[in-house]
Amino acid sequence: MESGKWISEVANGYGTTLEITEHLFSKKSAFQQIDIYQTRKLGKLLMLDGIIQLTSFDEFAYHEMMAHLPFYTHPCPEKILVIGGGDGGVLRELAKHPELKELHICEIDADVIAACRQFLPETACGFDDPRVAIHIGDGSKFVREHKNEFDIIIVDSTDPGGPGEPLFGEEFYLDLKAALRPGGVIASQSESPYLLPDIVLRLNTLTNKLFKFADYAIMQVPTYPTGQIGMCIASDARDVHPQASEVPEELQKTLRYYSPLARCGSFGHPHFVSELLKKAKQ
Numbered sequence: 001m002e003s004g005k006w007i008s009e010v011a012n013g014y015g016t017t018l019e020i021t022e023h024l025f026s027k028k029s030a031f032q033q034i035d036i037y038q039t040r041k042l043g044k045l046l047m048l049d050g051i052i053q054l055t056s057f058d059e060f061a062y063h064e065m066m067a068h069l070p071f072y073t074h075p076c077p078e079k080i081l082v083i084g085g086g087d088g089g090v091l092r093e094l095a096k097h098p099e100l101k102e103l104h105i106c107e108i109d110a111d112v113i114a115a116c117r118q119f120l121p122e123t124a125c126g127f128d129d130p131r132v133a134i135h136i137g138d139g140s141k142f143v144r145e146h147k148n149e150f151d152i153i154i155v156d157s158t159d160p161g162g163p164g165e166p167l168f169g170e171e172f173y174l175d176l177k178a179a180l181r182p183g184g185v186i187a188s189q190s191e192s193p194y195l196l197p198d199i200v201l202r203l204n205t206l207t208n209k210l211f212k213f214a215d216y217a218i219m220q221v222p223t224y225p226t227g228q229i230g231m232c233i234a235s236d237a238r239d240v241h242p243q244a245s246e247v248p249e250e251l252q253k254t255l256r257y258y259s260p261l262a263r264c265g266s267f268g269h270p271h272f273v274s275e276l277l278k279k280a281k282q
């Protein structure tokens with residue numbers, strides 16, 4: 001069988017390799033190396049500094065969970081902030097909720113947005129919603145300058161190291177807390193418990209220390225290292241396990257991953273993760 005070229009993400013002693021047929025875009029921006037490829041079997045692939053950000057094949061899983069899980073944790077969200085998220089996937093999912101009034105995104109790298117708009121329109125269509133306001137800048141600085149403003153803040157960041165580094169520290173989480181309106185909820189990309197247990201422990205220790213309610217949800221995303229990634233979810237004013245709200249039938253038809261049952265399942269952890277989370281609460 002004819003074989004294309006193979007491209008790997010290699011980090012933390014672990015490799016993920018995908019077959020590609022075309023290099024569609026390459027640019028060294030002010031912040032990172034941006035590459036978009038056509039893969040043989042998995043649609044398009046976005047990499048930043050050699051790290052897989054999404055493929056067309058499984059991006060729905062991550063984006064639906066990052067958007068709808070926090071959305072259904074808040075009883076009446078109106079104003080949401082996304083930090084990072086330059087591919088537009090989280091915005092695309094949030095835009096499915098007519099009750100939202102304002103959708104703000106603070107992405108550090110305008111070149112990521114431009115490249116995704118050109119080569120990944122199925123994901124970047126999230127930017128086209130008229131409720132979206134785009135802010136270009138460092139998300140850690142943006143939250144520091146906004147107090148008591150958002151019902152939900154979603155941190156859809158790259159991994160620590162590179163421009164995402166400030167989005168993993170205590171100061172940032174304190175600023176996130178201060179940027180929430182009463183009743184607010186945060187959700188943040190929080191890595192794989194198999195590969196990066198130290199980061200998972202650190203972030204969960206932070207959210208448990210700073211917020212009254214905190215937990216960690218895991219979603220299955222085959223092209224992320226170890227096939228899964230976690231999300232910290234936290235709030236001062238409400239339990240992060242509300243009675244699982246029904247998803248309206250018309251919206252559910254557009255979703256492939258998120259459902260009330262998938263939501264509950266994302267908090268049902270294998271024993272080693274439960275032990276890690278127990279430590280985070282001590």
Ligand code: SAM
Pocket residue numbers: 031048052053054062083084085086087106107108109112137138139140156157158159162163164165166167189
């Ligand atoms: N789902 C992906 C993952 O977990 O690998 C993340 C996707 S999204 C493309 C990540 C975005 O975060 C990138 O576009 C990057 O430019 C942005 N980013 C990194 N550091 C940032 C910062 N300090 N402020 C705002 N955006 C940042």
